[in-house]
Amino acid sequence: MSASVEQSLEVKKRGLTSRPVIGTLILIGGMIGLIIAIGISVSIGAAEIDVKTVWSAVFQYDSALVPHQIIQETRLPRVLGAALVGASLAVSGSIMQGMTRNPLADPGLLGLNAGAAFMLAICFAFFPGLPYMYLILFAFLGAALGAGIVFGIGSIAKGGLTPMRLVLAGAAVTALLVALSEGIAIYHRIAQDLAFWNAGGVSGTKWENLQIMAPWVLLAILGAIVLSKSITLLSLGDEVAVGLGQQTGKIKLFGTIIILILAGAAVSVVGAVGFVGLIIPHITRFIVGHDYRWIIPGSAVLGGVLVVLADLAARMVNPPQETPIGALIAIIGVPFFLYLTRKGGKEL
Amino acid sequence: MIDKPYVSTYQQSRQKRKIYTILLILLLTVIAFIISMNTGFIRLSPMELLETLLGMGTEKQNLTLFEFRLPRIVISVLVGIGLALSGCVLQGVSGNALADPGILGINAGAGLAVVLFISFFPTTSDVPVLFLPILAFVGAGVTAAVIYALAYKRGEGITPTRLLLTGIAIAAGISAAMIILTLRLTPDNYQFVAVWLAGSIWGSNWMFVLSVLPWLLILIPYVFIKARVLNTLNLGEVTATGLGVNIEKERLLLLAAAVALAGASVAVSGGIGFVGLIGPHLARQLVGGKHQFVIPASAAIGALLLLSADTIGRWLIEPSEIPAGIVVSVIGAPYFLYLLAKSKA
Numbered sequence: 238m239s240a241s242v243e244q245s246l247e248v249k250k251r252g253l254t255s256r257p258v259i260g261t262l263i264l265i266g267g268m269i270g271l272i273i274a275i276g277i278s279v280s281i282g283a284a285e286i287d288v289k290t291v292w293s294a295v296f297q298y299d300s301a302l303v304p305h306q307i308i309q310e311t312r313l314p315r316v317l318g319a320a321l322v323g324a325s326l327a328v329s330g331s332i333m334q335g336m337t338r339n340p341l342a343d344p345g346l347l348g349l350n351a352g353a354a355f356m357l358a359i360c361f362a363f364f365p366g367l368p369y370m371y372l373i374l375f376a377f378l379g380a381a382l383g384a385g386i387v388f389g390i391g392s393i394a395k396g397g398l399t400p401m402r403l404v405l406a407g408a409a410v411t412a413l414l415v416a417l418s419e420g421i422a423i424y425h426r427i428a429q430d431l432a433f434w435n436a437g438g439v440s441g442t443k444w445e446n447l448q449i450m451a452p453w454v455l456l457a458i459l460g461a462i463v464l465s466k467s468i469t470l471l472s473l474g475d476e477v478a479v480g481l482g483q484q485t486g487k488i489k490l491f492g493t494i495i496i497l498i499l500a501g502a503a504v505s506v507v508g509a510v511g512f513v514g515l516i517i518p519h520i521t522r523f524i525v526g527h528d529y530r531w532i533i534p535g536s537a538v539l540g541g542v543l544v545v546l547a548d549l550a551a552r553m554v555n556p557p558q559e560t561p562i563g564a565l566i567a568i569i570g571v572p573f574f575l576y577l578t579r580k581g582g583k584e585l
Numbered sequence: 586m587i588d589k590p591y592v593s594t595y596q597q598s599r600q601k602r603k604i605y606t607i608l609l610i611l612l613l614t615v616i617a618f619i620i621s622m623n624t625g626f627i628r629l630s631p632m633e634l635l636e637t638l639l640g641m642g643t644e645k646q647n648l649t650l651f652e653f654r655l656p657r658i659v660i661s662v663l664v665g666i667g668l669a670l671s672g673c674v675l676q677g678v679s680g681n682a683l684a685d686p687g688i689l690g691i692n693a694g695a696g697l698a699v700v701l702f703i704s705f706f707p708t709t710s711d712v713p714v715l716f717l718p719i720l721a722f723v724g725a726g727v728t729a730a731v732i733y734a735l736a737y738k739r740g741e742g743i744t745p746t747r748l749l750l751t752g753i754a755i756a757a758g759i760s761a762a763m764i765i766l767t768l769r770l771t772p773d774n775y776q777f778v779a780v781w782l783a784g785s786i787w788g789s790n791w792m793f794v795l796s797v798l799p800w801l802l803i804l805i806p807y808v809f810i811k812a813r814v815l816n817t818l819n820l821g822e823v824t825a826t827g828l829g830v831n832i833e834k835e836r837l838l839l840l841a842a843a844v845a846l847a848g849a850s851v852a853v854s855g856g857i858g859f860v861g862l863i864g865p866h867l868a869r870q871l872v873g874g875k876h877q878f879v880i881p882a883s884a885a886i887g888a889l890l891l892l893s894a895d896t897i898g899r900w901l902i903e904p905s906e907i908p909a910g911i912v913v914s915v916i917g918a919p920y921f922l923y924l925l926a927k928s929k930a
Contacts, residue, residue: 386922390922390925390926393926394925394926394927395926395927395928399746401746401747401750402746402925404750404753405683405746405749405750405753405925406922406925406926408688408753409918409919409921409922409925410918410922412858412859412914412917412918412921413914413915413918413919413922415914416910416911416912416914416915416918417915419783419907419908419911420907420911420912420915423902423905423906423907423908423911424901424902424907426905511757554765560764560765561764563761564760564761564762564764564765565761565765567757567758567760567761568758568761568762568765570757571754571755571757571758571761572758574750574754575735575751575754575755578747578750578751578754579735579738579747
């Protein structure tokens with residue numbers, strides 16, 4: 238009990254805020270927004286299907302009807318995949334930002350996504366036809382590889398790395414891993430298969446993929462929510478967290494595992510999409526305050542909304558062609574990133 | 586100014602060593618040149634190569650060597666020189682050890698201009714090719730100005746890290762914009778952008794050589810002449826002003842030269858990064874900090890690096906090829922990480 242009193246004192250002292258009421262509103266509002274976004278996204282596509290049919294396709298599925306098949310087999314898994322991917326990326330970004338106290342942390346910027354995509358390239362080249370269940374495991378490994386190199390460089394650098402320099406290391410690791418993936422792809426003539434992952438898109442998502450990926454993602458997000466209180470304390474600084482009786486090593490270990498699972502699972506579906514894990518936690522934090530008990534679930538919902546909408550836009554910008562989601566999100570992500578770097582990355 | 590009438594034998598021998606080092610790199614470049622002429626789907630033995638060069642080759646050999654391989658090799662060399670010198674000047678002017686036209690996003694800006702142009706005009710006609718470097722220069726210049734403005738903060742000026750981060754972000758944004766824009770055009774253009782982003786030496790006929798050559802012929806001597814100014818700028822603003830250098834003017838001119846070098850290079854190659862980073866760094870390690878030596882050494886290393894990368898890329902998976910930019914990234918990114926870890930926080 239006293240720990241939580243001390244915590245709230247510490248929070249007050251730093252002018253940090255927690256807004257449970259707004260947090261609840263955001264969660265409920267975000268959920269409603271997500272459901273509406275999913276509804277719109279399922280209804281819009283190359284084949285014109287009216288809302289009534291969509292409704293009956295989802296709730297009274299009749300496999301004999303073509304529109305029902307389109308909704309159930311193509312659009313629904315894809316849209317749900319987009320929501321899960323968004324939630325994964327946003328939550329992994331928010332844990333990273335909280336744990337490392339680095340406002341520029343994002344699985345895309347720090348090389349995790351490129352690592353996962355690199356491992357997928359290796360899988361496609363050397364083990365073609367590997368089932369999705371193994372692909373996702375390799376994606377976890379890849380995310381760990383990317384993160385390992387970036388933070389490894391960070392730890393051997395003189396005097397440690399500042400948030401900004403960590404991003405520079407991430408950019409270089411990403412450049413390296415992307416170059417290697419492309420090299421492997423060209424060498425093994427699988428560039429066509431991989432182009433999809435490199436550009437980012439959820440169009441290929443199938444129910445089988447969701448069946449395997451969803452449990453991982455949901456469990457990891459649940460784990461993140463369980464950890465969220467400790468992450469709030471970590472975000473106040475290691476000393477504070479230790480002083481308040483937190484086992485920082487353990488928390489960081491679990492947090493890292495969750496980050497890797499989420500980033501790997503997301504990349505195995507969507508490819509290397511950046512900036513979601515950067516933008517969403519910042520926006521959520523701005524709305525709900527600095528309490529990760531609200532930031533993490535809020536990020537999950539808002540991340541889902543963002544990627545579902547991005548996927549919708551990807552289909553609408555230039556039909557019937559699909560614009561890569563990664564490119565669309567970068568258009569929003571880049572100005573946001575510039576704004577953060579201008580602020581100097583001090584506030585968190 | 587710095588040279589004294591009396592130069593000790595010690596200094597003389599050191600200078601000689603530096604000159605020998607540069608000559609050695611040049612020799613390696615020539616060897617790479619010869620190997621590169623030999624590399625490709627159609628094999629040419631050294632004897633055949635010599636015969637062809639002397640004008641006694643068969644029609645097929647002539648075609649292979651003079652129309653396909655030589656222009657590409659010459660372009661690799663020119664682009665390597667251009668990018669390395671651009672990086673050298675950028676590092677010298679900004680005092681930022683990690684500066685490189687690719688990392689800073691200048692190449693991406695040039696690329697956007699080129700890609701837009703190519704999307705609207707057919708590549709095959711010869712007139713547009715000559716315009717490419719001008720366009721690329723405009724694109725690179727606008728991008729450089731935007732990056733500079735965004736990285737500038739009142740009271741703090743420009744920190745090296747923020748400059749790099751801004752550049753990386755702008756490059757990411759431009760790549761995204763290129764993908765979105767070209768998707769609206771034709772599949773061929775999409776293919777072109779994909780190839781461009783991967784950094785392939787795509788402009789491989791004599792027309793492209795002709796279009797970059799004038800730029801390099803003007804800019805390279807200019808950078809050589811300014812070696813001393815770069816030395817003084819490295820001593821810090823106060824010292825440079827004290828030595829009678831008009832800092833703002835010289836900086837602006839040199840930056841323009843760096844942007845033009847990057848733009849002209851990128852106009853005929855893809856978005857190749859890291860050459861401008863590696864070239865000057867290796868050069869400084871080999872010949873010390875004086876720009877009189879660093880500039881020629883950087884140029885030679887840049888040429889060697891890109892020519893080798895292109896040759897390796899062609900040789901690795903004949904008859905297909907891996908873009909030179911990918912090969913350079915595989916070498917360059919770890920080098921960047923090494924420099925980042927070594928530099929002070």
